[in-house]
Structures are given as structure tokens and as C-alpha cells.
Amino acid sequence: AQSVTQLDSHVSVSEGTPVLLRCNYSSSYSPSLFWYVQHPNKGLQLLLKYTSAATLVKGINGFEAEFKKSETSFHLTKPSAHMSDAAEYFCVVSSLTSGSARQLTFGSGTQLTVLP
Amino acid sequence: SQTIHQWPATLVQPVGSPLSLECTVEGTSNPNLYWYRQAAGRGLQLLFYSVGIGQISSEVPQNLSASRPQDRQFILSSKKLLLSDSGFYLCAWSVRAGSQYFGPGTRLLVL
Numbered sequence: 001a002q003s004v005t006q007l008d009s010h011v012s013v014s015e016g017t018p019v020l021l022r023c024n025y026s027s028s029y030s031p032s033l034f035w036y037v038q039h040p041n042k043g044l045q046l047l048l049k050y051t052s053a054a055t056l057v058k059g060i061n062g063f064e065a066e067f068k069k070s071e072t073s074f075h076l077t078k079p080s081a082h083m084s085d086a087a088e089y090f091c092v093v094s095s096l097t098s099g100s101a102r103q104l105t106f107g108s109g110t111q112l113t114v115l116p
Numbered sequence: 117s118q119t120i121h122q123w124p125a126t127l128v129q130p131v132g133s134p135l136s137l138e139c140t141v142e143g144t145s146n147p148n149l150y151w152y153r154q155a156a157g158r159g160l161q162l163l164f165y166s167v168g169i170g171q172i173s174s175e176v177p178q179n180l181s182a183s184r185p186q187d188r189q190f191i192l193s194s195k196k197l198l199l200s201d202s203g204f205y206l207c208a209w210s211v212r213a214g215s216q217y218f219g220p221g222t223r224l225l226v227l
Binding site for chain 2: 034036041042043044045046049090096101102103104106107108109
């Protein structure tokens with residue numbers, strides 16, 4: 001069984017300040033972890049993924065996340081927030097199904113607000 | 117490059133009416149295909165996935181069904197919609213167990 005917990009449902013930051021979106025996971029196996037972003041009324045865009053290579057993963061738009069096995073965490077960070085970063089962010093843990101597909105388990109999401 | 121299409125973008129349907137949502141993928145062959153539902157203020161829930169034509173796996177028992185009549189076409193259906201079927205429906209594709217890429221979604225409102 002696997003699960004993911006996003007510790008904050010809402011995060012507000014000022015433009016130009018750092019962003020931290022927290023995620024903890026639970027998985028019986030070595031997990032694959034993802035962060036997706038969803039802008040209003042849009043589909044999901046893949047930001048970055050961890051699949052057992054380097055523990056610090058760099059993604060698009062200046063975001064990065066660090067896999068910490070000892071803390072079962074995969075927090076998303078960005079050094080300086082931009083107004084266009086305002087969106088909902090989903091942390092995702094995945095496992096392989098018996099049919100060679102990947103089953104994603106989504107967190108409940110964190111709404112990021114960027115203040116001018 | 118690969119693209120994924122969903123239509124319609126928005127749909128308003130009365131309770132008890134049928135449903136058909138379509139998803140198509142371009143630029144890849146034999147993709148894995150997925151249907152997710154996102155209820156208001158919640159994360160995504162996997163409904164169905166398919167690893168090939170005619171192969172459908174259901175994750176959540178409900179009054180919805182899925183079909184894959186062609187390699188790059190995935191259809192979500194219902195014979196009789198319920199109020200609780202309202203939500204944002206997202207289709208996704210992947211190459212085998214690789215990263216999933218999502219379509220623009222269909223917003224369904226059942227009245």
C-alpha cells in the first residue's frame with residue numbers, strides 16, 4: 001500500500017521569496033515520486049520526478065525536490081517565487097501494477113498563492 | 117511530439133442521462149492510457165487504465181465504464197449519470213510505466 005500526505009493545503013508567499021511545499025510519503029517498495037502542477041481549469045503538468053537516481057531532482061521553472069528516505073519526505077522548493085507559480089501542486093507516489101502500468105496515488109494538493 | 121486531446125472541454129448533463137468522454141493521443145504507439153477524476157477541492161482518483169486495445173482495468177467500482185476501441189483512443193462512458201459523477205475528468209498517457217502526461221480535462225456538471 002502507498003500513500004502521500006501534503007502537509008499544507010494552502011501556502012502563501014511573497015513574490016521573490018522562497019517556496020517550500022511539503023510532502024511525506026508511505027510506500028512498501030522503493031518509490032517513484034512526482035510533483036505535478038495544475039493551473040486553474042487546466043490539466044496537470046509534470047514538474048519533476050524521482051526514480052531512484054540522484055536524490056536532488058531538478059525540474060522545470062526553477063523547481064527542485066529532495067528525496068529523503070530517512071524522513072520519507074519529498075519536499076518541493078524554489079528559491080524565488082514568481083507570480084506565474086500560483087497554482088495547485090500535487091505530490092504523487094507511484095507503484096507498478098501487475099499490468100505494467102504505473103498507478104499514481106495523489107496527495108490532496110497544496111494551493112500556492114504568490115503575493116505581489 | 118506527442119499530444120493528448122480530450123473533448124468536450126465542458127459538459128452539463130441531467131441526472132440519468134448517458135455519458136461519453138473521449139480521449140485521443142497523437143505521436144506515440146501503444147501507449148498506456150488512464151482516466152482520472154478530480155472532485156472539487158480534492159486530489160485525483162484513478163478510475164481506469166489500459167495497457168492495450170480492449171484491455172481495461174478498473175480501480176474503483178461505480179457506474180462508469182471505459183473502452184479502448186483503437187490504440188490511441190480511450191473512452192469513458194456511463195449509461196445513467198449520478199449527481200456524484202460531477203467533477204473534472206482527466207485522461208493521461210504514458211510509455212509503459214514511464215511518466216504520465218495529462219490532457220486538458222473535461223469538466224462535467226450533473227444537474
